[in-house]
Amino acid sequence: MKKEDLPQDPGALDQFTREVCYVKNQDGKYETALSRGWDVKKDALDSAWENVNERIEEARQAVANGEKSPVYYFMELKLMDLPVLSGYTGIFPFFIKRHLKPSVFKGLSDRKLEKYARAFDISVSELKNFKG
């Protein structure tokens, strides 16, 4: 890539930091230059977040309809999947899957709820009383 081709499209990192890139200068030698961002990357990131927000919205609906427990919603909200949530709570994925059912969730002990709440950065009552 030539130095003058380095994209300078303000992205999420703008106002915040710039990116170091290796580019060719006029003499055909490599040197470093700072980039403010690139639209192609920005769109990739935006579409990823769009997808995340859709998933969160679907999860909220599912909780509101009584199909899933609040654990499912907060898992999506915090961008987690079963292995990640399992890591933060210390509960095996097999059990977490069960806890996604509203009927099983209702009977969870305070200790388990406490673990989930800590992983999600919320209070136990927020977790318990989330209605979608």
Add this chain to the structure above:
Amino acid sequence: MTEPLAFGMGSGLFYIQIPFLTVNNGPAISFRTMPGAIFKRTCKSLGVAVTRKKFSNPAAAEAFLDQKVKENVPVGCQVGVFHLSYFPKEYRFHFNAHNLIVFGEEDGRYLISDPVMEDVTSLSKEELSRVRFAQGPLAPKGHIYFPEKVRPITDDTIRKGIVTGIKRNVRDMLRIPGNFAGVDGIRHTSNHIRKWRDKLGLKKASLYLGQIVRMQEEIGTGGGGFRFLYGAFLEEAAAYMQDDRLSTVSEDFTKAGDMWRASAIKMAGVYKGRLTEQKDFEEIADMLLDVRMVEKEAFQKLSRMSLGK
């Protein structure tokens, strides 16, 4: 010592699509060796002894870090970015292979040099402990590393490091067994892309492509970026070794980097919804095959060169 030199001596260029593993609900693809491995190899060829430690207990990890900070030893830490407070929200996915350097303490906050940030940042003890014990794939487990003995570095050690670095990188890219790593890995991904539209539906397929672009350009300097970095390494190496052949191969990597970027632009067309036909997926797959050919030929050129010991 410069960044391209370190990258090349540690044989940093790589490609792999890790089978079965998904990250953020998409394919897991990497364009370089794990940074820890690059660092390790580079230090080894420079004769620098590196101590690394992992912890199961966060308190012990913090005590060890405090001890090192008191001794004024700058230490590298592997962290997860999800809870990294100074990162912009848009970048905070569950990504655990981020590295930063802790080099001091001020008012109970650690002073931190982060490769993403232009300036020095800081984190409180709780914040740092939290990111050092992030969970999920490649969990850092408080991973910490620092150089122990540093010997003066001569041009001769650098030359030797360059040669082993290139040889190892040739081996990794051309002769690694299996079809999902090295230059063959690019073909593997390209074959997948051809099937994605029918298999996953347009929406999921375009998300997957978006994920490739993010892996390629965003996280770290990215795939295209790493090709330029390797080109810069070969250029410097040519100067060290007094060998013009290396600078001609450097051009090939510049070309590969440009081609990666061109393919990213094409993929952007898909996830922005401009390109929706199977034909477009085929074109992207073909572009990747072209990149593979360029990289393969470049490494074969390197492989045929006799660089001495």
